[in-house]
Amino acid sequence: MSMFAEERQRLVADRVAEVGRVSVTELAERFSVTTETVRRDLAALESAGVLRRVHGGAVPAERSATAEASLLERQIQNLLEKRAIADAAADLIESSRAGSVLLDAGSSTEALAERLMGAPLDGAPLVVVTNALPIADKLAADANLNVQLLGGRIRPLTRAAVGPATVDAVERLRPDLAFVGANGLHAQFGLSTPDVEEAAVKAAFVRCARRVVALVDHTKFGVEALVQFARLDQLDAIVTDRAPEGDVADALADAGVDVLEAGKQ
Template structure:
Protein backbone atom coordinates (compact mmCIF):
# COMPACT_ATOMS: atom_id res chain seq x y z
CA UNK A 1 0.00 0.00 0.00
CA UNK A 2 1.39 3.39 -1.01
CA UNK A 3 1.54 6.23 1.53
CA UNK A 4 -1.31 8.14 -0.13
CA UNK A 5 -3.51 5.03 -0.15
CA UNK A 6 -2.69 4.32 3.48
CA UNK A 7 -3.52 7.89 4.48
CA UNK A 8 -6.87 7.71 2.72
CA UNK A 9 -7.52 4.41 4.50
CA UNK A 10 -6.68 6.02 7.85
CA UNK A 11 -8.97 8.96 7.16
CA UNK A 12 -11.83 6.65 6.22
CA UNK A 13 -11.27 4.57 9.36
CA UNK A 14 -11.25 7.71 11.52
CA UNK A 15 -14.50 8.92 10.01
CA UNK A 16 -16.19 5.52 10.27
CA UNK A 17 -15.07 4.66 13.82
CA UNK A 18 -14.56 8.13 15.25
CA UNK A 19 -10.93 7.36 16.14
CA UNK A 20 -7.75 5.70 14.87
CA UNK A 21 -5.57 3.85 17.36
CA UNK A 22 -1.90 3.90 16.37
CA UNK A 23 -0.84 0.56 17.86
CA UNK A 24 -3.85 -1.43 16.66
CA UNK A 25 -3.74 0.11 13.19
CA UNK A 26 -0.02 -0.53 12.78
CA UNK A 27 -0.59 -4.19 13.61
CA UNK A 28 -3.55 -4.42 11.24
CA UNK A 29 -1.65 -2.85 8.33
CA UNK A 30 1.62 -4.60 9.25
CA UNK A 31 3.64 -1.39 9.40
CA UNK A 32 5.47 0.31 12.26
CA UNK A 33 3.66 2.61 14.68
CA UNK A 34 5.98 5.40 13.54
CA UNK A 35 4.65 5.00 9.99
CA UNK A 36 1.09 5.46 11.23
CA UNK A 37 2.11 8.47 13.32
CA UNK A 38 3.81 10.00 10.29
CA UNK A 39 0.70 9.44 8.15
CA UNK A 40 -1.52 10.96 10.82
CA UNK A 41 0.82 13.93 10.96
CA UNK A 42 0.30 14.46 7.23
CA UNK A 43 -3.48 14.28 7.67
CA UNK A 44 -3.36 16.67 10.61
CA UNK A 45 -1.38 19.25 8.62
CA UNK A 46 -4.09 19.01 5.97
CA UNK A 47 -6.69 19.76 8.64
CA UNK A 48 -8.38 16.37 8.25
CA UNK A 49 -7.67 14.82 11.65
CA UNK A 50 -6.71 15.94 15.14
CA UNK A 51 -3.96 14.01 16.92
CA UNK A 52 -4.87 12.75 20.40
CA UNK A 53 -3.15 10.47 22.91
CA UNK A 54 -2.48 7.15 21.16
CA UNK A 55 -4.10 8.04 17.86
CA UNK A 56 -6.29 10.60 16.11
CA UNK A 57 -9.90 11.68 15.64
CA UNK A 58 -11.46 13.26 12.53
CA UNK A 59 -11.34 17.06 12.61
CA UNK A 60 -14.92 17.34 11.37
CA UNK A 61 -16.15 15.36 14.37
CA UNK A 62 -14.64 17.39 17.21
CA UNK A 63 -18.20 18.29 18.16
CA UNK A 64 -19.49 14.74 17.62
CA UNK A 65 -20.76 13.05 20.74
CA UNK A 66 -21.56 9.32 20.70
CA UNK A 67 -24.60 8.10 22.58
CA UNK A 68 -24.38 6.48 26.01
CA UNK A 69 -24.62 2.92 24.69
CA UNK A 70 -21.78 3.48 22.23
CA UNK A 71 -19.53 5.07 24.84
CA UNK A 72 -20.15 2.39 27.45
CA UNK A 73 -18.51 -0.25 25.25
CA UNK A 74 -15.27 1.75 24.89
CA UNK A 75 -12.46 1.01 27.39
CA UNK A 76 -14.83 -1.01 29.58
CA UNK A 77 -12.12 -2.69 31.67
CA UNK A 78 -10.32 0.61 32.22
CA UNK A 79 -13.54 2.30 33.31
CA UNK A 80 -14.17 -0.46 35.83
CA UNK A 81 -10.71 0.03 37.36
CA UNK A 82 -11.20 3.79 37.47
CA UNK A 83 -14.55 3.41 39.23
CA UNK A 84 -13.08 1.05 41.83
CA UNK A 85 -10.20 3.45 42.47
CA UNK A 86 -12.71 6.25 43.06
CA UNK A 87 -14.44 4.42 45.93
CA UNK A 88 -11.78 5.56 48.38
CA UNK A 89 -12.93 9.14 47.86
CA UNK A 90 -16.20 8.31 49.64
CA UNK A 91 -14.53 7.77 53.03
CA UNK A 92 -15.99 10.16 55.58
CA UNK A 93 -18.25 11.86 53.03
CA UNK A 94 -22.04 11.90 53.12
CA UNK A 95 -23.21 14.05 50.19
CA UNK A 96 -22.08 12.92 46.75
CA UNK A 97 -22.70 14.45 43.33
CA UNK A 98 -22.44 12.03 40.39
CA UNK A 99 -22.25 13.51 36.92
CA UNK A 100 -23.70 11.82 33.84
CA UNK A 101 -21.32 9.50 32.01
CA UNK A 102 -20.41 5.87 31.52
CA UNK A 103 -17.48 5.83 33.97
CA UNK A 104 -19.44 7.70 36.63
CA UNK A 105 -22.30 5.23 36.08
CA UNK A 106 -19.92 2.38 36.86
CA UNK A 107 -19.02 4.13 40.09
CA UNK A 108 -22.73 4.39 40.91
CA UNK A 109 -23.08 0.62 40.66
CA UNK A 110 -20.29 0.24 43.23
CA UNK A 111 -21.62 2.67 45.86
CA UNK A 112 -21.63 1.04 49.30
CA UNK A 113 -24.82 -0.50 50.63
CA UNK A 114 -23.85 -0.41 54.32
CA UNK A 115 -23.90 3.35 54.96
CA UNK A 116 -26.25 6.28 54.43
CA UNK A 117 -25.49 8.52 51.46
CA UNK A 118 -27.20 11.44 49.81
CA UNK A 119 -26.58 11.25 46.07
CA UNK A 120 -27.30 14.13 43.69
CA UNK A 121 -27.23 13.41 39.96
CA UNK A 122 -28.37 14.83 36.64
CA UNK A 123 -28.17 11.41 34.95
CA UNK A 124 -31.41 9.51 34.37
CA UNK A 125 -29.68 6.10 34.05
CA UNK A 126 -27.86 6.64 37.35
CA UNK A 127 -31.02 7.83 39.09
CA UNK A 128 -32.90 4.77 37.84
CA UNK A 129 -30.12 2.53 39.12
CA UNK A 130 -30.05 4.07 42.61
CA UNK A 131 -33.73 4.85 43.19
CA UNK A 132 -34.50 1.58 44.99
CA UNK A 133 -31.41 1.57 47.23
CA UNK A 134 -32.70 1.89 50.82
CA UNK A 135 -29.48 3.46 52.12
CA UNK A 136 -29.41 6.21 49.50
CA UNK A 137 -31.35 9.46 49.55
CA UNK A 138 -31.52 10.30 45.87
CA UNK A 139 -31.85 13.86 44.55
CA UNK A 140 -32.45 14.08 40.80
CA UNK A 141 -31.65 17.45 39.23
CA UNK A 142 -34.44 18.74 37.01
CA UNK A 143 -34.09 20.31 33.58
CA UNK A 144 -34.18 19.50 29.90
CA UNK A 145 -33.05 15.95 29.16
CA UNK A 146 -30.37 15.59 26.47
CA UNK A 147 -31.09 12.41 24.57
CA UNK A 148 -27.43 11.85 23.71
CA UNK A 149 -26.22 11.60 27.30
CA UNK A 150 -29.55 11.19 29.17
CA UNK A 151 -28.49 14.10 31.37
CA UNK A 152 -30.53 17.06 32.59
CA UNK A 153 -29.21 20.48 31.58
CA UNK A 154 -30.18 24.17 31.27
CA UNK A 155 -31.39 26.66 33.88
CA UNK A 156 -33.30 24.27 36.15
CA UNK A 157 -30.16 22.19 36.54
CA UNK A 158 -27.68 25.03 36.90
CA UNK A 159 -29.85 27.12 39.23
CA UNK A 160 -30.37 24.20 41.61
CA UNK A 161 -26.67 23.40 41.67
CA UNK A 162 -25.95 27.00 42.64
CA UNK A 163 -27.83 26.40 45.92
CA UNK A 164 -25.99 23.20 46.87
CA UNK A 165 -22.79 22.28 48.67
CA UNK A 166 -21.73 18.64 48.38
CA UNK A 167 -18.79 16.85 49.96
CA UNK A 168 -17.47 15.42 46.70
CA UNK A 169 -18.41 15.60 43.02
CA UNK A 170 -17.47 12.86 40.56
CA UNK A 171 -17.34 14.34 37.07
CA UNK A 172 -16.94 12.85 33.63
CA UNK A 173 -15.38 14.63 30.67
CA UNK A 174 -15.09 14.09 26.93
CA UNK A 175 -11.58 15.50 26.85
CA UNK A 176 -8.82 16.59 29.21
CA UNK A 177 -5.40 18.13 28.65
CA UNK A 178 -2.91 20.33 30.44
CA UNK A 179 -3.40 23.05 27.83
CA UNK A 180 -7.20 23.12 27.54
CA UNK A 181 -8.40 21.66 30.83
CA UNK A 182 -11.73 19.81 30.82
CA UNK A 183 -13.86 19.95 27.68
CA UNK A 184 -17.12 18.62 26.25
CA UNK A 185 -18.94 19.09 22.93
CA UNK A 186 -22.20 20.61 24.19
CA UNK A 187 -22.47 24.12 25.75
CA UNK A 188 -25.49 23.21 27.90
CA UNK A 189 -23.76 20.16 29.32
CA UNK A 190 -20.64 22.25 29.90
CA UNK A 191 -22.68 24.76 31.93
CA UNK A 192 -24.05 21.96 34.12
CA UNK A 193 -20.58 20.53 34.70
CA UNK A 194 -19.23 23.99 35.51
CA UNK A 195 -21.96 24.40 38.11
CA UNK A 196 -21.09 21.01 39.59
CA UNK A 197 -17.52 22.14 40.13
CA UNK A 198 -18.82 25.22 41.92
CA UNK A 199 -21.07 23.13 44.18
CA UNK A 200 -18.40 20.71 45.42
CA UNK A 201 -15.93 20.88 48.27
CA UNK A 202 -13.82 18.29 46.45
CA UNK A 203 -13.78 17.62 42.70
CA UNK A 204 -12.80 14.23 41.29
CA UNK A 205 -12.69 13.65 37.52
CA UNK A 206 -13.05 10.11 36.17
CA UNK A 207 -11.79 9.72 32.60
CA UNK A 208 -10.11 6.91 30.70
CA UNK A 209 -6.86 7.67 28.87
CA UNK A 210 -8.49 7.87 25.44
CA UNK A 211 -9.88 11.26 26.53
CA UNK A 212 -6.39 12.69 27.03
CA UNK A 213 -5.67 15.32 24.41
CA UNK A 214 -9.11 14.91 22.81
CA UNK A 215 -10.02 18.57 23.36
CA UNK A 216 -13.67 19.33 22.60
CA UNK A 217 -15.68 22.41 21.67
CA UNK A 218 -16.42 23.87 25.12
CA UNK A 219 -14.19 24.13 28.17
CA UNK A 220 -16.04 23.73 31.47
CA UNK A 221 -13.16 23.60 33.93
CA UNK A 222 -9.47 24.21 34.54
CA UNK A 223 -7.24 21.49 35.91
CA UNK A 224 -6.40 23.62 38.94
CA UNK A 225 -10.09 23.36 39.90
CA UNK A 226 -9.75 19.57 40.12
CA UNK A 227 -8.46 17.85 43.27
CA UNK A 228 -8.02 14.39 41.77
CA UNK A 229 -7.99 12.97 38.24
CA UNK A 230 -8.42 9.19 38.06
CA UNK A 231 -7.53 7.64 34.71
CA UNK A 232 -5.88 4.40 33.57
CA UNK A 233 -2.40 3.17 32.74
CA UNK A 234 -2.91 4.04 29.09
CA UNK A 235 -1.83 7.51 30.16
CA UNK A 236 1.97 7.69 30.19
CA UNK A 237 3.95 8.61 33.30
CA UNK A 238 5.32 11.77 31.67
CA UNK A 239 1.84 12.86 30.61
CA UNK A 240 0.58 12.26 34.14
CA UNK A 241 3.36 14.43 35.56
CA UNK A 242 2.52 17.18 33.06
CA UNK A 243 -1.12 17.10 34.15
CA UNK A 244 -0.19 17.13 37.84
CA UNK A 245 1.92 20.24 37.25
CA UNK A 246 -1.29 21.93 36.11
CA UNK A 247 -3.13 21.18 39.35
CA UNK A 248 -4.68 17.81 40.23
CA UNK A 249 -3.20 14.69 41.73
CA UNK A 250 -3.30 12.02 39.03
CA UNK A 251 -4.01 8.35 39.70
CA UNK A 252 -3.40 5.77 36.95
CA UNK A 253 -5.67 2.84 37.87
Protein backbone atom coordinates in the same frame (compact mmCIF):
# COMPACT_ATOMS: atom_id res chain seq x y z
CA MET B 1 -27.05 -7.86 24.38
CA SER B 2 -25.30 -10.56 26.32
CA MET B 3 -22.26 -9.80 28.43
CA PHE B 4 -20.16 -11.96 26.13
CA ALA B 5 -21.18 -9.96 23.07
CA GLU B 6 -20.55 -6.70 24.94
CA GLU B 7 -17.05 -7.81 25.94
CA ARG B 8 -16.28 -9.00 22.41
CA GLN B 9 -17.48 -5.75 20.89
CA ARG B 10 -15.32 -3.77 23.30
CA LEU B 11 -12.30 -5.80 22.20
CA VAL B 12 -13.23 -5.31 18.53
CA ALA B 13 -13.44 -1.56 19.10
CA ASP B 14 -10.05 -1.57 20.85
CA ARG B 15 -8.54 -3.56 17.97
CA VAL B 16 -9.83 -1.10 15.36
CA ALA B 17 -8.46 1.82 17.36
CA GLU B 18 -5.10 0.07 17.72
CA VAL B 19 -4.41 -1.06 14.14
CA GLY B 20 -6.61 1.29 12.11
CA ARG B 21 -8.26 -1.34 9.89
CA VAL B 22 -9.50 -4.85 10.58
CA SER B 23 -10.98 -7.57 8.39
CA VAL B 24 -14.02 -9.70 9.11
CA THR B 25 -11.97 -12.86 8.59
CA GLU B 26 -9.27 -11.73 11.04
CA LEU B 27 -11.83 -10.93 13.74
CA ALA B 28 -13.67 -14.21 13.23
CA GLU B 29 -10.43 -16.12 13.75
CA ARG B 30 -9.34 -13.98 16.71
CA PHE B 31 -12.59 -14.48 18.64
CA SER B 32 -13.49 -17.96 17.34
CA VAL B 33 -16.88 -16.86 16.03
CA THR B 34 -18.54 -16.94 12.63
CA THR B 35 -18.14 -14.17 10.09
CA GLU B 36 -21.88 -13.52 10.43
CA THR B 37 -21.39 -12.84 14.15
CA VAL B 38 -18.54 -10.45 13.36
CA ARG B 39 -20.68 -8.59 10.84
CA ARG B 40 -23.42 -8.19 13.45
CA ASP B 41 -20.84 -6.84 15.91
CA LEU B 42 -19.52 -4.39 13.33
CA ALA B 43 -23.06 -3.26 12.50
CA ALA B 44 -23.78 -2.59 16.19
CA LEU B 45 -20.52 -0.70 16.64
CA GLU B 46 -21.13 1.34 13.49
CA SER B 47 -24.61 2.26 14.75
CA ALA B 48 -23.00 3.37 18.00
CA GLY B 49 -20.51 5.52 16.07
CA VAL B 50 -17.44 3.55 17.16
CA LEU B 51 -16.29 2.55 13.66
CA ARG B 52 -17.16 2.68 9.98
CA ARG B 53 -17.70 -0.51 7.98
CA VAL B 54 -15.82 -0.87 4.71
CA HIS B 55 -15.60 -3.72 2.19
CA GLY B 56 -14.45 -6.80 4.09
CA GLY B 57 -13.92 -5.10 7.44
CA ALA B 58 -13.96 -1.81 9.34
CA VAL B 59 -11.96 1.34 10.05
CA PRO B 60 -12.19 3.88 12.91
CA ALA B 61 -15.02 6.40 12.77
CA GLU B 62 -13.92 9.94 12.04
CA ARG B 63 -14.39 12.31 14.95
CA SER B 64 -14.39 16.09 15.38
CA ALA B 65 -14.46 18.42 18.37
CA THR B 66 -18.26 18.48 18.19
CA ALA B 67 -18.75 14.72 17.75
CA GLU B 68 -20.38 13.04 20.71
CA ALA B 69 -20.73 9.38 21.56
CA SER B 70 -24.05 7.75 22.34
CA LEU B 71 -24.73 5.98 25.63
CA LEU B 72 -24.23 2.59 23.94
CA GLU B 73 -20.88 3.62 22.46
CA ARG B 74 -19.56 4.98 25.76
CA GLN B 75 -20.72 1.91 27.67
CA ILE B 76 -18.91 -0.39 25.24
CA GLN B 77 -15.65 1.53 25.03
CA ASN B 78 -12.95 0.75 27.62
CA LEU B 79 -15.42 -1.21 29.76
CA LEU B 80 -12.90 -2.93 32.02
CA GLU B 81 -10.91 0.28 32.50
CA LYS B 82 -14.02 2.18 33.55
CA ARG B 83 -14.91 -0.52 36.08
CA ALA B 84 -11.42 -0.25 37.59
CA ILE B 85 -11.77 3.54 37.74
CA ALA B 86 -15.18 3.13 39.42
CA ASP B 87 -13.70 0.83 42.07
CA ALA B 88 -10.98 3.39 42.86
CA ALA B 89 -13.52 6.23 42.99
CA ALA B 90 -15.74 4.27 45.37
CA ASP B 91 -12.74 3.69 47.63
CA LEU B 92 -12.14 7.45 47.58
CA ILE B 93 -15.68 8.10 48.80
CA GLU B 94 -15.19 5.65 51.65
CA SER B 95 -11.73 6.89 52.66
CA SER B 96 -12.79 10.55 52.63
CA ARG B 97 -15.93 9.77 54.66
CA ALA B 98 -17.97 11.84 52.24
CA GLY B 99 -21.62 12.26 53.18
CA SER B 100 -22.75 13.74 49.88
CA VAL B 101 -21.59 13.32 46.29
CA LEU B 102 -22.52 14.72 42.90
CA LEU B 103 -22.44 12.32 39.96
CA ASP B 104 -22.18 13.86 36.52
CA ALA B 105 -23.85 12.17 33.54
CA GLY B 106 -21.53 9.76 31.74
CA SER B 107 -20.40 6.17 31.37
CA SER B 108 -17.61 6.42 33.96
CA THR B 109 -19.89 7.96 36.57
CA GLU B 110 -22.56 5.37 35.73
CA ALA B 111 -19.99 2.66 36.42
CA LEU B 112 -19.34 4.33 39.78
CA ALA B 113 -23.08 4.35 40.50
CA GLU B 114 -23.22 0.61 39.87
CA ARG B 115 -20.29 0.17 42.25
CA LEU B 116 -22.17 2.05 44.99
CA MET B 117 -25.23 -0.16 44.80
CA GLY B 118 -25.53 -2.64 47.63
CA ALA B 119 -22.73 -1.06 49.65
CA PRO B 120 -23.19 -1.70 53.39
CA LEU B 121 -24.76 1.13 55.37
CA ASP B 122 -22.27 2.76 57.75
CA GLY B 123 -23.99 5.64 59.50
CA ALA B 124 -26.34 7.96 57.63
CA PRO B 125 -27.22 7.07 54.02
CA LEU B 126 -24.91 8.57 51.41
CA VAL B 127 -26.60 11.46 49.60
CA VAL B 128 -26.16 11.09 45.84
CA VAL B 129 -27.21 13.99 43.61
CA THR B 130 -27.18 13.55 39.85
CA ASN B 131 -28.50 15.07 36.64
CA ALA B 132 -28.41 11.68 34.88
CA LEU B 133 -31.63 9.70 34.48
CA PRO B 134 -29.84 6.34 34.06
CA ILE B 135 -27.86 6.87 37.26
CA ALA B 136 -30.88 7.97 39.29
CA ASP B 137 -32.87 5.01 37.97
CA LYS B 138 -30.15 2.55 38.99
CA LEU B 139 -29.63 3.97 42.47
CA ALA B 140 -33.25 4.65 43.40
CA ALA B 141 -33.81 0.97 44.25
CA ASP B 142 -31.08 1.03 46.93
CA ALA B 143 -32.55 1.93 50.33
CA ASN B 144 -29.06 2.63 51.67
CA LEU B 145 -28.74 5.67 49.39
CA ASN B 146 -30.49 9.03 49.47
CA VAL B 147 -30.85 9.75 45.75
CA GLN B 148 -31.76 13.22 44.47
CA LEU B 149 -32.39 13.89 40.78
CA LEU B 150 -31.78 17.38 39.40
CA GLY B 151 -34.46 18.77 37.11
CA GLY B 152 -34.16 20.40 33.70
CA ARG B 153 -34.52 19.65 30.01
CA ILE B 154 -33.48 16.09 29.17
CA ARG B 155 -30.96 15.68 26.34
CA PRO B 156 -31.94 12.52 24.43
CA LEU B 157 -28.35 11.62 23.50
CA THR B 158 -27.07 11.43 27.09
CA ARG B 159 -30.37 11.35 29.03
CA ALA B 160 -29.00 14.13 31.23
CA ALA B 161 -30.85 17.13 32.66
CA VAL B 162 -29.42 20.39 31.31
CA GLY B 163 -30.32 24.05 31.06
CA PRO B 164 -30.63 27.07 33.39
CA ALA B 165 -32.86 25.26 35.89
CA THR B 166 -30.29 22.50 36.29
CA VAL B 167 -27.41 24.95 36.72
CA ASP B 168 -29.40 27.01 39.27
CA ALA B 169 -30.16 23.88 41.30
CA VAL B 170 -26.50 22.86 41.32
CA GLU B 171 -25.38 26.33 42.40
CA ARG B 172 -27.42 25.97 45.60
CA LEU B 173 -25.54 22.81 46.62
CA ARG B 174 -22.28 22.29 48.51
CA PRO B 175 -21.51 18.56 48.29
CA ASP B 176 -18.41 16.93 49.72
CA LEU B 177 -17.35 15.40 46.40
CA ALA B 178 -18.21 15.92 42.75
CA PHE B 179 -17.31 13.27 40.20
CA VAL B 180 -17.23 14.53 36.62
CA GLY B 181 -16.47 12.86 33.33
CA ALA B 182 -14.96 14.50 30.27
CA ASN B 183 -14.46 13.90 26.57
CA GLY B 184 -11.01 15.44 26.77
CA LEU B 185 -8.29 16.31 29.28
CA HIS B 186 -5.69 18.63 27.73
CA ALA B 187 -2.60 20.25 29.25
CA GLN B 188 -3.65 23.76 28.23
CA PHE B 189 -7.39 23.46 27.51
CA GLY B 190 -8.29 21.52 30.65
CA LEU B 191 -11.47 19.43 30.73
CA SER B 192 -13.86 19.69 27.79
CA THR B 193 -17.02 18.25 26.28
CA PRO B 194 -18.78 18.73 22.91
CA ASP B 195 -22.08 20.21 24.15
CA VAL B 196 -22.51 23.75 25.49
CA GLU B 197 -25.41 22.92 27.83
CA GLU B 198 -23.73 19.86 29.31
CA ALA B 199 -20.56 21.94 29.77
CA ALA B 200 -22.52 24.52 31.76
CA VAL B 201 -23.81 21.86 34.16
CA LYS B 202 -20.37 20.29 34.52
CA ALA B 203 -18.86 23.72 35.23
CA ALA B 204 -21.46 24.27 37.95
CA PHE B 205 -20.54 20.90 39.48
CA VAL B 206 -16.89 22.00 39.55
CA ARG B 207 -17.70 25.35 41.17
CA CYS B 208 -19.97 24.05 43.91
CA ALA B 209 -18.21 20.99 45.35
CA ARG B 210 -15.74 21.00 48.22
CA ARG B 211 -13.59 18.55 46.25
CA VAL B 212 -13.69 17.83 42.52
CA VAL B 213 -12.57 14.51 41.02
CA ALA B 214 -12.47 13.79 37.28
CA LEU B 215 -12.98 10.20 36.11
CA VAL B 216 -11.06 9.85 32.84
CA ASP B 217 -9.54 6.87 31.08
CA HIS B 218 -6.25 7.26 29.23
CA THR B 219 -7.91 7.75 25.82
CA LYS B 220 -9.05 11.23 26.94
CA PHE B 221 -5.51 12.54 27.55
CA GLY B 222 -4.44 15.23 25.09
CA VAL B 223 -7.95 15.53 23.62
CA GLU B 224 -9.74 18.86 23.11
CA ALA B 225 -13.53 18.79 22.66
CA LEU B 226 -15.43 21.94 21.69
CA VAL B 227 -16.29 23.46 25.10
CA GLN B 228 -14.00 23.81 28.12
CA PHE B 229 -15.76 23.37 31.46
CA ALA B 230 -12.86 23.30 33.93
CA ARG B 231 -9.24 24.36 34.17
CA LEU B 232 -6.85 21.80 35.56
CA ASP B 233 -6.25 23.96 38.65
CA GLN B 234 -9.95 23.62 39.50
CA LEU B 235 -9.51 19.88 40.02
CA ASP B 236 -8.41 18.18 43.20
CA ALA B 237 -7.78 14.77 41.67
CA ILE B 238 -8.25 12.57 38.63
CA VAL B 239 -8.90 8.84 38.74
CA THR B 240 -7.63 7.04 35.65
CA ASP B 241 -6.65 3.61 34.40
CA ARG B 242 -3.19 4.65 33.20
CA ALA B 243 -0.97 7.45 34.49
CA PRO B 244 -0.59 10.33 32.01
CA GLU B 245 2.75 11.19 30.47
CA GLY B 246 4.44 14.20 28.87
CA ASP B 247 2.67 17.56 28.77
CA VAL B 248 -0.49 16.26 30.45
CA ALA B 249 1.45 14.80 33.39
CA ASP B 250 3.47 18.00 33.77
CA ALA B 251 0.38 20.21 33.62
CA LEU B 252 -1.45 18.15 36.24
CA ALA B 253 1.58 18.28 38.54
CA ASP B 254 1.91 22.06 38.08
CA ALA B 255 -1.80 22.46 38.91
CA GLY B 256 -1.42 20.36 42.08
CA VAL B 257 -3.84 17.68 40.90
CA ASP B 258 -3.53 14.26 42.52
CA VAL B 259 -3.38 11.45 39.95
CA LEU B 260 -4.93 8.23 41.29
CA GLU B 261 -4.20 5.26 39.05
CA ALA B 262 -6.82 2.53 39.44
CA GLY B 263 -5.40 -0.51 41.19
CA LYS B 264 -2.29 1.31 42.41
CA GLN B 265 -3.52 3.45 45.28
